[in-house]
Structure formats: structure tokens, C-alpha cells
Amino acid sequence: QKQNLLNHIDAAEIAKRQDVNDLRAFVLKNPLKLSREILQLVANQITFNQIISHKIPAWAKYSEIIAPEKVSLEQSSSEWTAKYKSDYVSGKLGADLTGGLGVDAFFLSQKFEKYIHNEPNGNLSEIVAFNFKKMGKENVSFTQLPAEEFPIKEAIDYIYLDPSRRDLNNRKMVGIQDCSPDLSTMIEDMVAPNRTIMVKYSPMLDIKAGIMLLKYVSQVLILSEKNEVKELVFIIRNSKIEFPEIKCVNLKSNGTTQEFSFDFSKETNAEVSYSEPKAYIYEPNAAIMKAGAFKSVSENFGLEKIAANSHLYTSEKIVNLFPGRTFLVSKVLAYDKKNLVAENLTGKANIAVRNFPLSAEEIKKQLKWRDGGENYLFFTENSFKKKIVIFCKKIQ
Numbered sequence: 214q215k216q217n218l219l220n221h222i223d224a225a226e227i228a229k230r231q232d233v234n235d236l237r238a239f240v241l242k243n244p245l246k247l248s249r250e251i252l253q254l255v256a257n258q259i260t261f262n263q264i265i266s267h268k269i270p271a272w273a274k275y276s277e278i279i280a281p282e283k284v285s286l287e288q289s290s291s292e293w294t295a296k297y298k299s300d301y302v303s304g305k306l307g308a309d310l311t312g313g314l315g316v317d318a319f320f321l322s323q324k325f326e327k328y329i330h331n332e333p334n335g336n337l338s339e340i341v342a343f344n345f346k347k348m349g350k351e352n353v354s355f356t357q358l359p360a361e362e363f364p365i366k367e368a369i370d371y372i373y374l375d376p377s378r379r380d381l382n383n384r385k386m387v388g389i390q391d392c393s394p395d396l397s398t399m400i401e402d403m404v405a406p407n408r409t410i411m412v413k414y415s416p417m418l419d420i421k422a423g424i425m426l427l428k429y430v431s432q433v434l435i436l437s438e439k440n441e442v443k444e445l446v447f448i449i450r451n452s453k454i455e456f457p458e459i460k461c462v463n464l465k466s467n468g469t470t471q472e473f474s475f476d477f478s479k480e481t482n483a484e485v486s487y488s489e490p491k492a493y494i495y496e497p498n499a500a501i502m503k504a505g506a507f508k509s510v511s512e513n514f515g516l517e518k519i520a521a522n523s524h525l526y527t528s529e530k531i532v533n534l535f536p537g538r539t540f541l542v543s544k545v546l547a548y549d550k551k552n553l554v555a556e557n558l559t560g561k562a563n564i565a566v567r568n569f570p571l572s573a574e575e576i577k578k579q580l581k582w583r584d585g586g587e588n589y590l591f592f593t594e595n596s597f598k599k600k601i602v603i604f605c606k607k608i609q
Contacts, residue, residue, distance in 0.1 A: 218339045221279040224254030228262065229276055236260065257283060268292065269316055278344040281337050285314045288378075290413070293464055294436045294444055295320040301434075301448060302409055307371035310360040311394075315341040317373060317413075322353050325371065331356045331363050360394045365403060372403060375413040389414065389426050397426040400449070404429050410449040416442040416503065420459065421477065423447055430457045435500040437463040442503050461500035463536065471536040473501055475509040483508035487596040488517035488527055490545050490603050494591065495526040496565070497537040510536070519603075523568040523593045531608075540589055540605035548592065548600035553580055556604070561586035567593040569600065 227245065240256050247255060261280030266273045269292045280286070290298075295317045307325040309318045312332035318341075322328035330345075332338040335357050342355045356363070360374065376392035389397050396403075396412055403410055414423060416435075424430045427447055431454050434446040440463060456476040463471040485508045497510055507524050511517070514535055516526035531539065546552055561583050564573045569592045576592060577583070591603040 217336050218279075218343060220251060220254055221258075221281075221340060222343075224251055224258050225277065225279040227251070227255050228258035231255070231259065254280075261286060272319075272344075272348070275344075275348050277347045279340055281314055281340045285337060288375075289314040289316045290375075291438065291443065292316065292320070293438060297436060297462065298411060298434070298446060299324050302371050302411070304370040304409075306369050307373070308363070308365075308369050309373040309375075310363050311373075311375045311377065312338070312341060312355075313375060315345065317375065318353060319345070319348070319350060321371075321373060322350065326352065328353045329356060329369075330354070331358055331360065333357055333359045361399065367405070370408050372408065372410045373412075374410070378415050389418070389423060400427055400429065404449065404451045406451050408451065412447045412449065414445045414447065416445055418445050420445065420504065424457060429453055432458045432460060435459065435461045435503050437461075437498060437500040437503075439464065439466050440499045442499050445503075459504050459506070461498070461504050461506065461536065463498040463500050471498055471500075473506065473510065473513070473536040475504070475506045475513075480506055480509045483512040485511045486517050487520065489595060490519060490542050490601075491517075491527045491529045492542055493528050493531050493608075494519075494540040494542055494603055494605055495528070495532070495535050495537055496540070496591075497524065497526075501536060518596075520568060520594050520596045520598075523595075525567055525591060525593060525603075539608045540603075541608055542603060542605050544604045546602050546604070548602055550579065553602065559586055559588075562588045562590050564590050564592065567591060569593055 236256060236259055240252060243252055258280045264286060271292055272278060298317065299320045302321060303324040305326045307321060308329040308331060310331050312318055312330040315330055318328060318330045330341060330353050332341065338355055338357045345353055374396060376394055376396060378392050389395065420433055427449055429449045429452065430447050431450045431452065432448040435442060436444040436446060456478040458474055458476055461473045465471065495516060501510055502524065511526055514532050516528050516532065519525040519527060560581065563584060563586065564576055566573050587606055589605040589607055591605065593601060593603065595601050
């Protein structure tokens, strides 16, 4: 482990001195005549430095921190998701049982007097400890145990886990029982009065299945960045709630945050009406789509749906603060290839499909259109199952 750490430190120092615009060319030419091992570490360090500048900007100012293996950065939380989760916790002693690169531990530990970063991979643990020291993080200690063997002492009032989602053959896994550790077998021994447990899972996980297997879920966070779901986070406390709150969160490209909360009981009982497209069309963000809050968002904002399975909404007057995108409707046409070719004279459009037999790519190929321009076209069905195309302009 010591030599491995030294090699990473050397590679970081070499990468810091290089002005590399074309990483591939740098590797192929190997101008410094580095050994294959060090060259790979230097290339990895350069890539790491580039990625953290936008994924973890708070770390980018520390030029001495070193890069772990590529997969650790790929699986880590972003700065924004880590900070968002930290708003839900505080206490004296917290522990991350699957520490990884340490992004979550770095930001979550700011809410605790002491924090434990536990990572069974000894090399990765050494790298994180080195980086935290360089960044002045002094309230974190480090252990290297399998999560299943970590001693959960009574004094620990917060536990965080991000179970590994890859099997022994490096294939991606989704289900709770397929991840390591399998929290469904551990949860009964972990819950305790005045303790919060937070678990991060793949965006592909079925939320209802997660609630059922984890038993003590009090809240689920669906965290999206720029309309892409990044994490499902289950917050667990020492009580069983039949219908936990589902909170859909989307960080927009302008830095503002959209939030919408509901539960599955409200979704079942929500009432929805249907309408042909009116003056405005609304498209829910990815977090709401993942959550399945299709009727709740309609009822909450007083909107009508275009059709039961289209998940597009409409109104005559504009609704502000809708958690998604809003469009001004210019026209609605029956789906017909000849009419569409005649309408779109520029050969450019932004196409989306909802409950439609063709994909966006198939439509563009069929009509010989390219992406772009001011026109946004939704190819969908109305409540009478007729195929329609809604021509819109996005409202900023």
C-alpha cells in the first residue's frame, strides 16, 4: 500500500507540471519516457483533475490531491448531491461504511463532530486519507473493514452507505439484494432510536421495492442534475411508515433547484382530467418521471393531462414554478408525414416522443430533420388515441 501511494503521489506531481490538451497524444508519445505503470497513473490523474473541476469543484483548488482508480470517480457522488444530502443530517458521530472516493464523507462530515470513513479497499482508503489531510479535513478517521463487519456502536447517530453495484465480473447490478452489502439482511441490526441511516442506490432501482425491502424508510430523495436522475437516496429511521414522503429534486443548469413532494397513497387517490392541448404544455422533470408522480403533479398544479400514458400536461393560463419545462403551443396537427415536411421549412427541430410508436431518431431520419432551432415538437397521442404533433416554443 505504501509503494502504491508513493506512485500515485509521483504521478500527481508529474501531471501537475504537464500542460496536456490531447491526453491520447501525450500517452502515445510518452515524452517523459515514464514506465507503463506511472504513465497510466499520470494519464488517470490528468483525467481526474479535469473531471473534478466540474463534478467536485471544491476539491479542484487542491493541486496535491491524488486520483484513485477511474471507477471510484465514476461511482462517486457529485459535490451538489453530497451537499444536498448533508442538509438532512447532523450529530456527534457519523460513519460512512462504504467510503469510496470520500465525496459524501467530505461534505457530510461537516455536520458532525467526528466522522468515520470506512473503505475495505486498503489502497483507496490510503488515497482518501492522504487527500483529506491535504484538504485540511481533520475530524475524519479511517478504517478498512468490510461493511458487514463494521462494529456499529451505540454512539453512532448517523450511518451512510453506498452499496457496490457491480458483481465479481464487473457487471452493473441494480437490485438491493444484488448489491454489496445487501442491506436487506442488515437493516434490523442497524436501526436504533435517534439514529439516521442514509442509503444511496442506482437510479434504476424500483422505489416501491426499495421501500418494502428496507422496511424503515421515512423518506426517499430522487436527486437529478440537469434533468438526469443521479441518485435514489433512502432515509431510514427507527419507525415504519406505510407511505414515506417521496421528494423529487432537480438541479437546473442555471443553479436553481426544482422540488416536488408526494407519496404513493396521494398518487393513487389523485384525480385527473383530460384535455386536448391548450395554450401551454408542461413536461415534468426526470425526477418526477422516475417517481411516477403522474397524477399528483396534475392535481397539485391544477393541470389537465393530454392522455393517460403521455405524461404531458396542459392549461389555458400559464402555471409558474412548474417542476419541469413549460412550452407555449403554436399549433397541433394530426400526425402526417407530408404535412410535417411542409411545416418545418428549416429542416431543424427539437423532437420528443411520449407514448408514440416511433423514436425521436426514427422520426428525424424519416423526415430528414436535424436537432436544433426554436421549434419543439411533441409526438404523442391524445386521450382518444389519435397520433398528434404539438408544435411549441420553450418558455425560458
